[in-house]
Amino acid sequence: xxxxxxxxxxxxxxxxxxxxxxxxxxxxxxxxxxxxxxxxxxxxxxxxxxxxxxxxxxxxxxxxxxxxxxxxxxxxxxxxxxxxxxxxxxxxxxxxxxxxxxxxxxxxxxxxxxxxxxxxxxxxxxxxxxxxxxxxxxxxxxxxxxxxxxxxxxxxxxxxxxxxxxxxxxxxxxxxxxxxxxxxxxxxxxxxxxxxxxxxxxxxxxxxxxxxxxxxxxxxxxxxxxxxxxxxxxxxxxxxxxxxxxxxxxxxxxxxxxxxxxxxxxxxxxxxxxxxxxxxxxxxxxxxxxxxxxxxxxxxxxxxxxxxxxxxxxxxxxxxxxxxxxxxxxxx
Numbered sequence: 001x002x003x004x005x006x007x008x009x010x011x012x013x014x015x016x017x018x019x020x021x022x023x024x025x026x027x028x029x030x031x032x033x034x035x036x037x038x039x040x041x042x043x044x045x046x047x048x049x050x051x052x053x054x055x056x057x058x059x060x061x062x063x064x065x066x067x068x069x070x071x072x073x074x075x076x077x078x079x080x081x082x083x084x085x086x087x088x089x090x091x092x093x094x095x096x097x098x099x100x101x102x103x104x105x106x107x108x109x110x111x112x113x114x115x116x117x118x119x120x121x122x123x124x125x126x127x128x129x130x131x132x133x134x135x136x137x138x139x140x141x142x143x144x145x146x147x148x149x150x151x152x153x154x155x156x157x158x159x160x161x162x163x164x165x166x167x168x169x170x171x172x173x174x175x176x177x178x179x180x181x182x183x184x185x186x187x188x189x190x191x192x193x194x195x196x197x198x199x200x201x202x203x204x205x206x207x208x209x210x211x212x213x214x215x216x217x218x219x220x221x222x223x224x225x226x227x228x229x230x231x232x233x234x235x236x237x238x239x240x241x242x243x244x245x246x247x248x249x250x251x252x253x254x255x256x257x258x259x260x261x262x263x264x265x266x267x268x269x270x271x272x273x274x275x276x277x278x279x280x281x282x283x284x285x286x287x288x289x290x291x292x293x294x295x296x297x298x299x300x301x302x303x304x305x306x307x308x309x310x311x312x313x314x315x316x317x318x319x320x321x322x323x324x325x326x327x328x329x330x331x332x
Contacts, residue, residue: 004167008145009080012047016039016272018265055102067107083106083113090120117148129157137164176222194261250281252275
């Protein structure tokens with residue numbers, strides 16, 4: 001199995017994201033725990049060993065559901081569990097407190113602990129990074145990493161690290177959002193960090209979904225662009241047809257070929273099987289070139305450097321206001 005970063009754990013080449021579990025925005029606030037258990041069991045049976053969640057997903061409900069589903073079969077080293085402390089955690093003590101909460105909700109310590117997004121621009125970025133280091137020292141995680149850290153934030157975070165280096169940066173990356181290829185991807189490779197790709201299917205658009213089914217999809221400009229992009233959809237269809245695969249499998253296999261670890265999400269076991277099969281799909285160089293051409297417009301469409309719309313907002317919003325807003329929502 002591939003390794004997550006130069007010094008991280010071994011993992012399947014594809015993981016499963018659990019934002020949806022317990023999420024009001026996705027329509028799964030009252031999801032049945034048995035549904036989550038079925039998704040997890042199917043993933044493990046299909047060779048998926050990487051699972052991702054966060055403290056703000058469903059206000060902690062995602063972690064509780066994932067932990068409950070995994071616990072009967074969980075053994076450190078065989079399964080990699082990633083969770084994220086919120087970006088509004090901007091001090092060492094706050095990060096440590098959040099890490100303890102994550103362990104409590106999961107029922108075990110996560111393998112990798114991430115900082116979900118960079119702190120506001122005027123705060124000391126080193127403080128949460130050193131909080132993550134301390135969490136590893138205290139046994140609250142085996143490794144730590146970052147999430148949504150673009151080039152400038154990542155370089156600063158690497159300067160902040162003392163004795164323990166991060167192993168991963170989890171960022172948006174897909175055929176419809178290729179911004180990491182401008183500079184971030186090279187920086188990660190040079191420093192031995194793995195790239196975990198969230199929204200690898202552009203929230204379903206790269207699986208062929210043309211109309212939004214949730215508020216999350218309806219508000220996402222990347223979903224809108226990809227779902228209406230006939231050139232990209234046709235390229236996905238052609239490559240999928242040549243391999244007897246689905247569009248989703250092709251989009252995920254493209255990311256794996258680019259060296260990323262995609263994290264698709266679903267609450268349907270049948271979809272888990274579909275996504276997991278992408279690990280065995282080997283695209284030809286000509287397939288990758290065809291997809292590259294069809295999606296070339298998405299390298300620079302969203303900006304000249306990695307900074308999502310969410311990061312632009314949190315970068316200028318005080319941490320306490322971020323925390324209050326997300327608390328009032330009950331998580332996302």
